Amino acid sequence: MVVETKFARFDSITLDSGVALAPVEVAYETYGALNAARSNAILILHAFSGDAHAAFENAEGQEGWWDNVIGPGKAFDTDRYFVICANVLGGCRGTTGPATVNGATGRPYAMTFPVITIGDMVRLQKMLIGQLGIERLLAVSGGSMGGMQALQWAVSYPEAVAAVIPIATTSRHSAQQIAFNEVGRQAIMADTDWNSGDYYDGPKPGRGLAVARMVGHITYMSDASMREKFGRRLRGKDEFGFDFSVDFEVESYLRYRGSKFVERFDANSYLYISKAMDYFDLSAGHASLGDALGQTAARFLVLSFTSDWLYPSYQSLEIVRALRSRNRDVAYCELTSNYGHDAFLVDVREESDLVRGFLASTYAEIAA
Amino acid sequence: MVVETKFARFDSITLDSGVALAPVEVAYETYGALNAARSNAILILHAFSGDAHAAFENAEGQEGWWDNVIGPGKAFDTDRYFVICANVLGGCRGTTGPATVNGATGRPYAMTFPVITIGDMVRLQKMLIGQLGIERLLAVSGGSMGGMQALQWAVSYPEAVAAVIPIATTSRHSAQQIAFNEVGRQAIMADTDWNSGDYYDGPKPGRGLAVARMVGHITYMSDASMREKFGRRLRGKDEFGFDFSVDFEVESYLRYRGSKFVERFDANSYLYISKAMDYFDLSAGHASLGDALGQTAARFLVLSFTSDWLYPSYQSLEIVRALRSRNRDVAYCELTSNYGHDAFLVDVREESDLVRGFLASTYAEIAA
Structure with missing residues (x-):
């Protein structure tokens, strides 16, 4: 199966900053089929440098970034579920972002693009889901x-969402996480x-941009995985x-990854998206994280990894504690990994095993 | 007491690379008095961006970088010991480095300066100690x-050394440590x-250079200390x-520290000194780390800190294990700290308590 990126267009979106962005376009892909009840849709949400191409091969022969969990018989089983993935607002892979030409000026927005938030990204995704005729998602992950x-x-x-699977994440960026992003921004600027x-x-x-990406790659790996992969081996x-x-x-690895990244990513998108991550604080506008999560109605499966020092498990546990403090339905697993x-x-x-089971039981519950 | 930086000059030094560097000058300071037996000298060795000014105030009113452990009654007690600190080879604070004018050309060495090693730094320190008339150091730390x-x-x-106190260090740089240094070098270049x-x-x-320094500062702090010091507080x-x-x-903090660093540090020295750290492998030229440390004759006090993720305790424990495997005299303490x-x-x-006791007992043993 060769997948194609599709586009949805909207007249305008009003952002958390108060600014209206008009028009706005979203690049997205879908895998599998929406059932008659429109109850089997799952929205996959990409990380910092990801895009809409989450699974299968596209016309360029590129495999999706999460192809090992999305597909027939896989965790996000495209034989059972209708899977959607969209490039985020502010991105550079099809969705409106700083590299997009501003119709009013005929020139790319560049730094006149408005600062966006995670909330803005999600608002645009909700508009997309609505246009696809889906009122309630089986899951977001x-x-x-x-x-x-x-x-x-x-x-x-x-x-609008029955099940939530947040993985290796946080309810708000810590000083250290902001600091790493700020170094990336300063390297670009x-x-x-x-x-x-x-x-x-x-x-x-x-x-x-290459230097920014090199810093990123160090934080994505663990001390142990870098030792196993590279150690002190010399190159050539x-x-x-x-x-x-x-x-x-x-x-050699860092230089290579840095230079490859430059080919596919826009530096201004790096600035805007990293800023959105730093601004993210789920408890903002609420008395506490518990109050924020107390208004949710979904089931949660929260996952983290033992060797993840960029988004350490204690941040996932904060989410779990806040959910439990309001008697929400939440399961948490810390998975052992060196990566x-x-x-x-x-x-x-x-x-995959955990996601598969969690989706199946949620789907059965909805159908019942 | 106002201290002054002194200078020692040598005709030439032959480096690990095989290159001869001539002439070479060393900036150093001394505190306290050498005793008649010349048995109370301690050599203090500075970290990446340090210099010879380790203690007391200098004429510019600047306090030494380790003033809280060096001085009368302090851990390195200048009432008892003769304390020496020298700027490293390749540095930019008085000792010959890439910013030094090459007599043969009348221009700064810049990148024609030879690549140096930790071994080269130590070789030059040994020449300095010899010129000061000291055959054996009470301690190096x-x-x-x-x-x-x-x-x-x-x-x-x-x-030439009775006691060794390596703190928050390693016998060789890991892939992660090399990676962080490489990012700094790439930012400069x-x-x-x-x-x-x-x-x-x-x-x-x-x-x-400022970006390189910002990366460094993140690695010098812990997640917890950044949370305590900054959290998500906004600036102004x-x-x-x-x-x-x-x-x-x-x-704001990172930008400030980055810009301050540029005032006092030479970017080429950053390249050369970080390279020396990456090349450092105490076991090189030996069958094992145990074989390398087996030829030592000193007592060791190895210290590390619980929250130090840049030089984690397991690296200190590798040193301790290697020393014990050859029946060397070594004590190890992991100190609890958030910093x-x-x-x-x-x-x-x-x-300070640990260093004070260790020095006193070594000194008593030598005198006996």
């Missing part, structure tokens, strides 16, 4: 920033080619070079 | 990169003002700015 969106869905639209965001006619700020040499070319495998934050994408065996 | 030098002293010059290292007549690569505003100026206190890697500089009460 995602890891990292995808988990933030899943939590926001449960709070913003309690009647330090690149003279960034040119205050106005680079779409000239060279891209690729050096700064038996002895130190005593120069500043690549000595170690890990240096760090990347675990939710790569170490999916146990994750 | 330092944290982080200072701890690497302390370990190297014990292996390179076993007869991505700055167009870096100009392949040839910037001494023009603008300095301050933006890249009650609500989000919905722009890319400073929102959070932690952003992360910075703990060795700031959370010094328990550290």
